[in-house]
Amino acid sequence: MYKKLLKRVFDLILAIIALPFWFIILVIIGPIIYFQDKGTIFYNAPRLGKNGEIFKMYKFRSMKLNAPDFRNEDGSTFNSEDDPRLTNIGKFIRKTSLDETPQLLNLIKGDMSIIGPRPDLPEHRELYEGNEERKIEVRPGVTGYNQAYFRNTVPWKERIQNDIYYIDHLSWWLDIRIFFKTAESVLKREDVFVTDKDNKSNNNTGL
Template identity: 45%
Template structure:
C-alpha cells in the first residue's frame, strides 16, 4: 500500500487541480450536456458501479455516448450499433470523461491512477493484477499514456501495477502533462476492429 504521506499529498494535488478545473469547464460541460440530451436523449449522464480503492464500489459518472437501442429480444444491441457519430466524437475528444471530476472531488477517484474497470472483472484478476486496487482509480493513468485501449490486457494490467509500485507526485504530474498531448492527438481511443475495449476474460487474456 502507498505510504500515508504520499496518499495525503496525492489527495491534496487532486483537490488543488480538480476544483478549479471543474469551475473552468462548467460552461463547456453544460453545452455538452445539452447536446447529449438533444442527440441521445435522457439520461444525460452514464452512471455505472465500478470498484475503487480496496475494491469498494462507487458510481462512476460520464457523459452518455450510446443509445439504448434494443433488438427484438429486448436485449441491448452491440456497442458498435449503439455508438453514434456524436458519441464517437465525445469519446475521441475525451469530453465524455468530464463528469469524472465530480468523482475526484468526492474522493472516489484520483486524477491519476489505474482506470476503474467493470465490477465483474474483480473475480478474474490474479493476486498481482488485483493490486491495481491498492490506490484510487484515475481519470488517466500510466497505461493511458502508454497505449490506452490499443494495449492487450496483460500489458495494461502490468502497467497498472507498475504505477502502484512507483507512484509519486512527480510521476502524476508527468502523466497529466502527457495526457494532454494524447487527448489533443486523439491517440489510443479504440482497439483495432472494435469501437470499445475488448472484454477481459481472466487468465486466458493474460497468457
C-alpha cells in the same frame, strides 16, 4: 507523504479549479446529448474503487439508449470509432475524451484520483489472478500510466501489470509525467479506439 496526503490535496485543488470550466462544457454538451435521442445526459457506471469498494463513475453518455453490451475476448469493453452504438455527439466526445470530464465529481467525492489505474467493472475482480488484485490498492484514476502511454493498444491483463508498475513507482514526478503525456495524446487523439472488431463479444453486464 505524497502518496498518503499530498496526492489527495492536489486532486481536490485541481478539481475545484477545473469545475467552473466543466460547467461550461456541461451547458454546451448536455443539451446536445439529450436532444439526439431524448435520453439521459450522464452514464453512471459501477466501478471497482480503492480496496474493492464499488462506486458510481460519472461519464457523459456517448451511446444510444438501450445499446447492447459488446466485449473483447479478454472481458474488457469494446471500443471502436465505427461502433454503431455511438451517437453522433458520442463519437465526438469519445474522440476528445470529453465524455470522461464528469469524473471531476468523483475527484471531489474522493472516489478517484486524477492519476491512477483506470477502474475495472465490479465483476472483473473475480477474474484477477496472482498479484492482479494489487490494482485496487490505490484510488482509480481519471487517467493513468496506460492511458498516457498506451491508450487502448494493449490487452487488459497487460494493462493490469502496467497499473501495478505504476503503484510500485508512484511519485509526484511520475504523476506529472503521466499528466502531460495524457494531455499530449488527447490533443493528438492517439489510439482512442480499438480497431480489431473480431475481439468483441456480447454479455449482459452493461458498459
